[in-house]
Amino acid sequence: MELSFKQAIIPVITMAFLIIMSVLVWDVPIQIALFFEIIIIVCLSFIWGYRWKKIEKMMFSSFRSIGNVIIILFLIGMMIGLWIAIGTVPTMIYYGLETINPEYFLVLSFISTSLVSMAIGTAVGTASTIGLALISIAETLGMSLPLAAGAIISGAYVGDRMSPVSSIANITAHSAEADILEMVKSMMKTTILPYIIAAIVYLIIGLNLGGLGENAGGFLELTAALDSYFMISFWMLLPPILIISMAFLKVPTIINLAINIIFSLILGIAITDRNWSGLLNIMFQGFDESSGITFIDNILARGGLTSMLELISLIIFAVILGGLLEQLGVLDSILKPIVHHITGKIKLAVVTVFSSILSAILGCNQFLAVFLPARMLIPHYDRIKVKRKELARALGDSGLVFSPLIPWNVNALMMTAVLGVDTFYYAPYAFFILIMPLSNILITVIKHKKELID
Known part of the structure:
Protein backbone atom coordinates (compact mmCIF):
# COMPACT_ATOMS: atom_id res chain seq x y z
CA MET A 1 0.00 0.00 0.00
CA PHE A 60 11.72 -4.43 14.16
CA SER A 61 12.91 -4.22 10.55
CA SER A 62 15.91 -2.04 11.43
CA PHE A 63 17.01 -3.87 14.57
CA ARG A 64 19.73 -5.74 12.75
CA SER A 65 21.50 -2.41 12.13
CA ILE A 66 21.67 -1.37 15.80
CA GLY A 67 23.32 -4.46 17.27
CA ASN A 68 26.74 -3.03 16.45
CA VAL A 69 25.80 0.38 17.83
CA ILE A 70 24.67 -1.03 21.19
CA ILE A 71 27.80 -3.16 21.56
CA ILE A 72 30.00 -0.17 20.63
CA LEU A 73 28.28 2.03 23.23
CA PHE A 74 28.73 -0.59 25.95
CA LEU A 75 32.40 -0.98 25.01
CA ILE A 76 32.94 2.79 24.98
CA GLY A 77 31.34 3.09 28.42
CA MET A 78 33.61 0.39 29.83
CA MET A 79 36.66 1.88 28.13
CA ILE A 80 36.01 5.40 29.46
CA GLY A 81 35.71 4.09 33.03
CA LEU A 82 38.97 2.18 32.63
CA TRP A 83 40.82 5.09 31.03
CA ILE A 84 39.92 7.32 33.96
CA ALA A 85 40.79 4.74 36.62
CA ILE A 86 44.20 3.77 35.26
CA GLY A 87 45.18 7.39 34.56
CA THR A 88 44.83 7.71 30.78
CA VAL A 89 42.24 10.51 30.82
CA PRO A 90 43.92 12.29 33.78
CA THR A 91 47.25 12.14 31.91
CA MET A 92 45.70 13.69 28.79
CA ILE A 93 44.11 16.41 30.96
CA TYR A 94 47.40 16.98 32.80
CA TYR A 95 49.42 17.48 29.63
CA GLY A 96 46.62 19.46 28.04
CA LEU A 97 46.50 21.93 30.92
CA GLU A 98 50.23 22.42 30.67
CA THR A 99 50.32 23.03 26.92
CA ILE A 100 46.97 24.47 25.70
CA ASN A 101 46.35 28.21 25.90
CA PRO A 102 42.66 28.59 26.90
CA GLU A 103 42.18 31.38 24.34
CA TYR A 104 42.99 28.98 21.49
CA PHE A 105 41.32 25.92 22.98
CA LEU A 106 38.19 25.97 20.78
CA VAL A 107 39.93 26.48 17.46
CA LEU A 108 42.61 23.91 18.34
CA SER A 109 39.91 21.43 19.36
CA PHE A 110 38.16 21.88 16.02
CA ILE A 111 41.35 21.56 13.97
CA SER A 112 42.85 18.65 15.92
CA THR A 113 39.66 16.57 15.87
CA SER A 114 39.24 17.23 12.15
CA LEU A 115 42.77 15.95 11.48
CA VAL A 116 42.28 12.84 13.61
CA SER A 117 38.93 12.10 12.00
CA MET A 118 40.42 12.42 8.52
CA ALA A 119 43.14 9.97 9.54
CA ILE A 120 40.91 7.31 11.14
CA GLY A 121 37.61 8.01 9.32
CA THR A 122 35.29 7.74 12.29
CA ALA A 123 33.58 10.44 14.36
CA VAL A 124 32.91 8.04 17.23
CA GLY A 125 36.56 6.98 17.39
CA THR A 126 37.67 10.61 17.31
CA ALA A 127 35.23 11.69 20.02
CA SER A 128 36.04 8.77 22.30
CA THR A 129 39.80 9.41 22.19
CA ILE A 130 40.98 12.99 21.67
CA GLY A 131 37.42 14.30 22.09
CA LEU A 132 37.08 12.75 25.55
CA ALA A 133 40.33 14.41 26.66
CA LEU A 134 39.34 17.78 25.21
CA ILE A 135 35.88 17.85 26.83
CA SER A 136 37.52 16.99 30.18
CA ILE A 137 40.02 19.82 29.72
CA ALA A 138 37.19 22.20 28.84
CA GLU A 139 35.40 21.26 32.04
CA THR A 140 38.61 21.81 33.97
CA LEU A 141 39.00 25.26 32.41
CA GLY A 142 35.48 26.18 33.44
CA MET A 143 34.54 26.56 29.79
CA SER A 144 31.04 26.11 28.37
CA LEU A 145 30.75 22.39 27.68
CA PRO A 146 28.16 22.81 24.88
CA LEU A 147 30.54 25.21 23.15
CA ALA A 148 33.48 22.82 23.52
CA ALA A 149 31.37 19.86 22.40
CA GLY A 150 30.22 21.84 19.35
CA ALA A 151 33.83 22.42 18.30
CA ILE A 152 34.83 18.80 18.94
CA ILE A 153 31.86 17.33 17.06
CA SER A 154 32.29 19.75 14.16
CA GLY A 155 35.86 18.54 13.72
CA ALA A 156 34.97 14.88 14.23
CA TYR A 157 32.47 14.94 11.36
CA VAL A 158 34.89 16.49 8.87
CA GLY A 159 36.55 13.10 8.44
CA ASP A 160 33.39 11.07 9.03
CA ARG A 161 31.95 12.81 5.98
CA MET A 162 34.87 12.79 3.54
CA SER A 163 37.76 10.62 4.70
CA PRO A 164 38.50 7.87 2.14
CA VAL A 165 38.70 5.40 5.05
CA SER A 166 35.32 6.41 6.51
CA SER A 167 32.72 3.65 6.29
CA ILE A 168 29.77 6.05 5.93
CA ALA A 169 31.62 8.05 3.27
CA ASN A 170 32.10 4.86 1.28
CA ILE A 171 28.43 3.96 1.79
CA THR A 172 27.47 7.42 0.51
CA ALA A 173 29.57 7.00 -2.62
CA HIS A 174 28.17 3.51 -3.17
CA SER A 175 24.56 4.64 -2.67
CA ALA A 176 25.02 7.43 -5.24
CA GLU A 177 26.98 5.07 -7.55
CA ALA A 178 29.91 7.48 -7.49
CA ASP A 179 33.66 6.92 -7.17
CA ILE A 180 34.81 7.57 -3.59
CA LEU A 181 37.87 9.61 -4.59
CA GLU A 182 35.86 11.68 -7.08
CA MET A 183 33.32 12.32 -4.33
CA VAL A 184 36.03 13.43 -1.88
CA LYS A 185 37.51 15.82 -4.47
CA SER A 186 34.06 17.25 -5.13
CA MET A 187 33.43 17.64 -1.39
CA MET A 188 36.51 19.81 -1.02
CA LYS A 189 34.70 22.55 -2.94
CA THR A 190 31.97 22.82 -0.33
CA THR A 191 34.24 22.15 2.66
CA ILE A 192 36.81 24.94 2.47
CA LEU A 193 34.53 27.91 3.19
CA PRO A 194 32.62 26.34 6.14
CA TYR A 195 35.90 25.07 7.60
CA ILE A 196 37.52 28.51 7.48
CA ILE A 197 34.40 30.24 8.83
CA ALA A 198 34.06 27.75 11.69
CA ALA A 199 37.75 28.05 12.60
CA ILE A 200 37.55 31.85 12.63
CA VAL A 201 34.38 31.85 14.74
CA TYR A 202 35.92 29.45 17.28
CA LEU A 203 39.06 31.60 17.38
CA ILE A 204 37.09 34.82 17.94
CA ILE A 205 34.96 33.24 20.67
CA GLY A 206 38.08 31.88 22.37
CA LEU A 207 39.85 35.23 22.28
CA ASN A 208 36.77 36.96 23.69
CA LEU A 209 36.70 34.51 26.58
CA GLY A 210 39.91 36.22 27.64
CA GLY A 211 41.31 35.18 31.00
CA LEU A 212 39.25 32.05 31.29
CA GLY A 213 42.26 30.00 32.31
CA GLU A 214 43.02 32.34 35.20
CA ASN A 215 39.36 32.47 36.24
CA ALA A 216 39.20 28.69 36.27
CA GLY A 217 41.82 29.12 38.98
CA GLY A 218 44.55 26.97 40.38
CA PHE A 219 45.95 25.11 37.36
CA LEU A 220 48.90 24.14 39.52
CA GLU A 221 46.56 22.80 42.18
CA LEU A 222 44.61 20.81 39.59
CA THR A 223 47.69 19.25 38.03
CA ALA A 224 49.08 18.51 41.50
CA ALA A 225 45.79 16.86 42.48
CA LEU A 226 45.82 14.70 39.34
CA ASP A 227 49.45 13.76 39.92
CA SER A 228 48.76 12.80 43.52
CA TYR A 229 45.77 10.57 42.82
CA PHE A 230 46.55 9.02 39.43
CA MET A 231 49.50 7.57 37.60
CA ILE A 232 50.53 10.44 35.29
CA SER A 233 52.88 8.99 32.71
CA PHE A 234 53.51 8.80 28.98
CA TRP A 235 52.71 5.10 29.26
CA MET A 236 49.12 6.03 30.01
CA LEU A 237 48.83 7.55 26.53
CA LEU A 238 49.34 4.16 24.93
CA PRO A 239 45.61 3.19 24.96
CA PRO A 240 44.49 6.20 22.81
CA ILE A 241 47.54 5.83 20.58
CA LEU A 242 46.64 2.16 20.10
CA ILE A 243 42.99 2.82 19.29
CA ILE A 244 43.84 5.53 16.75
CA SER A 245 46.53 3.35 15.14
CA MET A 246 44.18 0.38 14.81
CA ALA A 247 41.42 2.57 13.39
CA PHE A 248 43.90 3.90 10.82
CA LEU A 249 44.65 0.27 9.90
CA LYS A 250 40.88 -0.25 9.38
CA VAL A 251 40.44 -2.67 12.27
CA PRO A 252 36.67 -3.00 12.88
CA THR A 253 35.46 -0.73 15.68
CA ILE A 254 34.16 -3.49 17.96
CA ILE A 255 37.41 -5.46 17.72
CA ASN A 256 39.42 -2.27 18.19
CA LEU A 257 37.54 -1.30 21.35
CA ALA A 258 37.62 -4.83 22.79
CA ILE A 259 41.40 -5.09 22.28
CA ASN A 260 41.85 -1.66 23.84
CA ILE A 261 39.84 -2.63 26.93
CA ILE A 262 41.97 -5.75 27.43
CA PHE A 263 45.18 -3.75 26.86
CA SER A 264 44.04 -1.04 29.30
CA LEU A 265 43.21 -3.66 31.94
CA ILE A 266 46.64 -5.26 31.64
CA LEU A 267 48.34 -1.84 31.67
CA GLY A 268 46.39 -0.76 34.73
CA ILE A 269 47.21 -3.90 36.70
CA ALA A 270 50.88 -3.85 35.65
CA ILE A 271 51.65 -0.18 36.32
CA THR A 272 49.10 1.18 38.80
CA ASP A 273 48.18 -0.03 42.26
CA ARG A 274 44.64 -0.96 41.22
CA ASN A 275 43.57 -4.60 41.38
CA TRP A 276 41.67 -6.77 38.92
CA SER A 277 38.40 -6.78 40.86
CA GLY A 278 38.37 -3.00 41.27
CA LEU A 279 38.94 -2.34 37.57
CA LEU A 280 36.24 -4.82 36.55
CA ASN A 281 33.73 -3.07 38.80
CA ILE A 282 34.70 0.29 37.30
CA MET A 283 34.10 -1.17 33.83
CA PHE A 284 30.55 -1.94 34.90
CA GLN A 285 29.62 0.97 37.18
CA GLY A 286 32.02 3.67 36.00
CA PHE A 287 34.60 5.66 37.93
CA ASP A 288 32.98 7.06 41.07
CA GLU A 289 35.39 7.36 43.96
CA SER A 290 35.41 9.69 46.96
CA SER A 291 38.88 11.18 46.84
CA GLY A 292 38.06 14.36 48.71
CA ILE A 293 39.20 16.34 45.67
CA THR A 294 36.23 18.15 44.09
CA PHE A 295 37.62 18.02 40.55
CA ILE A 296 38.18 14.26 40.66
CA ASP A 297 34.91 13.45 42.43
CA ASN A 298 32.77 15.57 40.06
CA ILE A 299 34.37 15.92 36.64
CA LEU A 300 35.93 12.46 36.39
CA ALA A 301 32.95 10.56 37.81
CA ARG A 302 31.79 8.97 34.57
CA GLY A 303 31.96 5.95 32.28
CA GLY A 304 30.91 2.36 32.85
CA LEU A 305 28.57 0.00 31.05
CA THR A 306 25.56 1.16 33.09
CA SER A 307 26.06 4.78 32.00
CA MET A 308 24.89 3.83 28.50
CA LEU A 309 21.56 2.23 29.44
CA GLU A 310 19.46 5.41 29.23
CA LEU A 311 20.86 6.27 25.79
CA ILE A 312 20.37 2.73 24.53
CA SER A 313 16.70 2.90 25.54
CA LEU A 314 16.41 6.02 23.36
CA ILE A 315 18.18 4.26 20.48
CA ILE A 316 15.72 1.35 20.68
CA PHE A 317 12.69 3.66 20.51
CA ALA A 318 14.30 5.69 17.70
CA VAL A 319 15.06 2.57 15.63
CA ILE A 320 11.53 1.19 16.08
CA LEU A 321 10.17 4.56 14.94
CA GLY A 322 12.58 4.74 12.01
CA GLY A 323 11.68 1.21 10.92
CA LEU A 324 7.97 2.04 10.88
CA LEU A 325 8.45 5.27 8.93
CA GLU A 326 10.78 3.62 6.42
CA GLN A 327 8.61 0.55 5.80
CA LEU A 328 5.44 2.63 5.52
CA GLY A 329 7.15 4.74 2.85
CA VAL A 330 6.48 8.03 4.63
CA LEU A 331 9.52 9.79 3.13
CA ASP A 332 8.77 8.60 -0.41
CA SER A 333 5.18 9.77 -0.19
CA ILE A 334 6.21 13.21 1.09
CA LEU A 335 8.95 13.81 -1.45
CA LYS A 336 7.46 12.35 -4.63
CA PRO A 337 5.23 15.37 -5.39
CA ILE A 338 8.28 17.62 -5.01
CA VAL A 339 10.78 15.46 -6.88
CA HIS A 340 8.66 15.02 -10.00
CA HIS A 341 8.56 18.78 -10.58
CA ILE A 342 12.34 19.29 -10.52
CA THR A 343 13.46 21.04 -13.70
CA GLY A 344 16.86 22.56 -12.87
CA LYS A 345 20.15 21.69 -11.20
CA ILE A 346 19.75 24.24 -8.40
CA LYS A 347 16.30 22.93 -7.48
CA LEU A 348 17.67 19.39 -7.61
CA ALA A 349 20.44 20.30 -5.13
CA VAL A 350 17.96 21.96 -2.77
CA VAL A 351 15.64 18.94 -2.88
CA THR A 352 18.58 16.59 -2.27
CA VAL A 353 19.73 18.52 0.79
CA PHE A 354 16.18 18.76 2.14
CA SER A 355 15.34 15.09 1.55
CA SER A 356 18.61 13.89 3.09
CA ILE A 357 18.09 15.92 6.28
CA LEU A 358 14.47 14.79 6.45
CA SER A 359 15.64 11.18 6.07
CA ALA A 360 18.10 11.69 8.94
CA ILE A 361 15.26 13.08 11.07
CA LEU A 362 12.77 10.34 10.28
CA GLY A 363 15.18 7.44 9.79
CA CYS A 364 17.22 8.19 12.92
CA ASN A 365 20.56 7.16 11.39
CA GLN A 366 23.14 8.19 8.77
CA PHE A 367 22.63 5.19 6.52
CA LEU A 368 19.01 6.02 5.71
CA ALA A 369 19.96 9.69 5.38
CA VAL A 370 22.11 8.86 2.36
CA PHE A 371 20.61 5.62 1.03
CA LEU A 372 16.93 6.55 0.72
CA PRO A 373 17.42 9.92 -1.07
CA ALA A 374 20.10 8.43 -3.32
CA ARG A 375 17.82 5.64 -4.53
CA MET A 376 15.00 8.10 -5.15
CA LEU A 377 17.05 10.84 -6.85
CA ILE A 378 19.50 8.93 -9.07
CA PRO A 379 17.06 8.85 -12.04
CA HIS A 380 16.52 12.60 -11.75
CA TYR A 381 20.27 13.32 -11.64
CA ASP A 382 20.63 11.26 -14.81
CA ARG A 383 17.65 12.99 -16.42
CA ILE A 384 19.02 16.48 -15.76
CA LYS A 385 22.56 15.30 -16.58
CA VAL A 386 24.21 16.02 -13.22
CA LYS A 387 27.19 13.88 -12.24
CA ARG A 388 26.70 11.28 -9.53
CA LYS A 389 29.59 12.72 -7.51
CA GLU A 390 27.48 15.85 -7.00
CA LEU A 391 24.65 13.70 -5.66
CA ALA A 392 27.08 12.03 -3.27
CA ARG A 393 28.46 15.42 -2.23
CA ALA A 394 24.99 16.83 -1.54
CA LEU A 395 24.14 13.81 0.63
CA GLY A 396 27.41 14.16 2.54
CA ASP A 397 26.87 17.88 3.02
CA SER A 398 23.39 17.44 4.48
CA GLY A 399 21.87 14.36 6.12
CA LEU A 400 25.17 12.55 6.72
CA VAL A 401 26.87 15.43 8.52
CA PHE A 402 23.65 16.78 10.08
CA SER A 403 22.83 13.53 11.90
CA PRO A 404 24.66 14.39 15.17
CA LEU A 405 22.46 17.49 15.54
CA ILE A 406 19.20 15.49 15.64
CA PRO A 407 18.65 14.47 19.30
CA TRP A 408 17.06 11.07 18.55
CA ASN A 409 19.47 10.18 15.75
CA VAL A 410 21.87 7.36 16.64
CA ASN A 411 24.87 9.58 15.84
CA ALA A 412 23.74 12.30 18.23
CA LEU A 413 23.15 9.73 20.95
CA MET A 414 26.65 8.34 20.55
CA MET A 415 28.18 11.84 20.76
CA THR A 416 26.17 12.53 23.92
CA ALA A 417 27.26 9.19 25.37
CA VAL A 418 30.95 9.94 24.87
CA LEU A 419 31.07 13.67 25.63
CA GLY A 420 28.30 13.87 28.22
CA VAL A 421 26.62 16.91 26.62
CA ASP A 422 23.01 16.84 25.44
CA THR A 423 22.40 17.41 21.73
CA PHE A 424 20.02 20.32 22.32
CA TYR A 425 22.84 22.20 24.04
CA TYR A 426 25.79 21.58 21.71
CA ALA A 427 23.90 21.77 18.37
CA PRO A 428 23.91 25.63 18.13
CA TYR A 429 27.72 25.61 18.44
CA ALA A 430 28.50 22.98 15.80
CA PHE A 431 29.20 25.76 13.30
CA PHE A 432 30.89 23.66 10.61
CA ILE A 433 27.95 21.25 10.47
CA LEU A 434 25.34 24.01 10.46
CA ILE A 435 27.01 25.77 7.53
CA MET A 436 27.57 22.68 5.35
CA PRO A 437 24.06 22.38 3.77
CA LEU A 438 24.09 26.11 2.93
CA SER A 439 27.57 25.78 1.44
CA ASN A 440 26.39 23.03 -0.90
CA ILE A 441 23.48 25.11 -2.16
CA LEU A 442 25.70 28.20 -2.51
CA ILE A 443 28.33 26.35 -4.57
CA THR A 444 25.58 24.89 -6.77
CA VAL A 445 24.03 28.33 -7.30
CA ILE A 446 27.41 29.81 -8.26
CA LYS A 447 28.11 26.94 -10.67
CA HIS A 448 24.68 27.08 -12.32
CA LYS A 449 23.83 30.78 -11.88
CA LYS A 450 22.54 30.95 -15.45
CA GLU A 451 19.46 29.04 -14.27
CA LEU A 452 18.54 31.94 -12.01
CA ILE A 453 18.81 34.38 -14.91
CA ASP A 454 16.71 32.14 -17.15
Missing part, protein backbone atom coordinates in the same frame (compact mmCIF):
# COMPACT_ATOMS: atom_id res chain seq x y z
CA GLU A 2 1.35 3.41 -1.00
CA LEU A 3 0.49 6.30 1.31
CA SER A 4 -0.85 9.56 -0.02
CA PHE A 5 0.89 12.81 0.84
CA LYS A 6 -1.89 13.69 3.31
CA GLN A 7 -1.49 10.35 5.07
CA ALA A 8 2.31 10.52 5.17
CA ILE A 9 2.43 14.01 6.64
CA ILE A 10 0.36 13.00 9.71
CA PRO A 11 3.16 11.12 11.56
CA VAL A 12 5.61 13.91 10.75
CA ILE A 13 3.32 16.52 12.30
CA THR A 14 2.52 14.42 15.38
CA MET A 15 6.19 13.59 15.88
CA ALA A 16 7.18 17.27 15.74
CA PHE A 17 4.38 18.18 18.16
CA LEU A 18 5.28 15.49 20.71
CA ILE A 19 9.01 16.29 20.66
CA ILE A 20 8.38 20.04 21.08
CA MET A 21 5.93 19.40 23.91
CA SER A 22 8.23 16.96 25.71
CA VAL A 23 11.17 19.37 25.61
CA LEU A 24 9.52 22.76 26.09
CA VAL A 25 6.33 22.03 28.04
CA TRP A 26 6.29 18.66 29.81
CA ASP A 27 10.03 18.63 30.63
CA VAL A 28 10.28 14.86 30.19
CA PRO A 29 12.93 12.72 28.44
CA ILE A 30 12.54 12.46 24.67
CA GLN A 31 12.03 8.68 25.03
CA ILE A 32 8.49 9.42 26.21
CA ALA A 33 7.72 11.47 23.09
CA LEU A 34 9.03 8.71 20.82
CA PHE A 35 7.07 6.08 22.75
CA PHE A 36 3.77 7.88 22.18
CA GLU A 37 4.70 8.60 18.55
CA ILE A 38 5.20 4.85 18.00
CA ILE A 39 1.73 4.21 19.47
CA ILE A 40 0.22 6.83 17.12
CA ILE A 41 1.89 5.31 14.05
CA VAL A 42 0.81 1.79 15.04
CA CYS A 43 -2.79 3.04 15.35
CA LEU A 44 -2.52 4.79 11.98
CA SER A 45 -1.17 1.57 10.44
CA PHE A 46 -4.25 -0.32 11.65
CA ILE A 47 -6.48 2.40 10.16
CA TRP A 48 -4.57 2.18 6.85
CA GLY A 49 -5.31 -1.55 6.66
CA TYR A 50 -2.12 -3.18 8.01
CA ARG A 51 -2.38 -6.29 10.19
CA TRP A 52 -0.47 -6.65 13.46
CA LYS A 53 2.02 -9.23 12.12
CA LYS A 54 3.01 -6.85 9.34
CA ILE A 55 3.22 -3.89 11.73
CA GLU A 56 5.37 -5.92 14.13
CA LYS A 57 7.68 -6.86 11.28
CA MET A 58 8.00 -3.18 10.26
CA MET A 59 8.72 -2.13 13.85
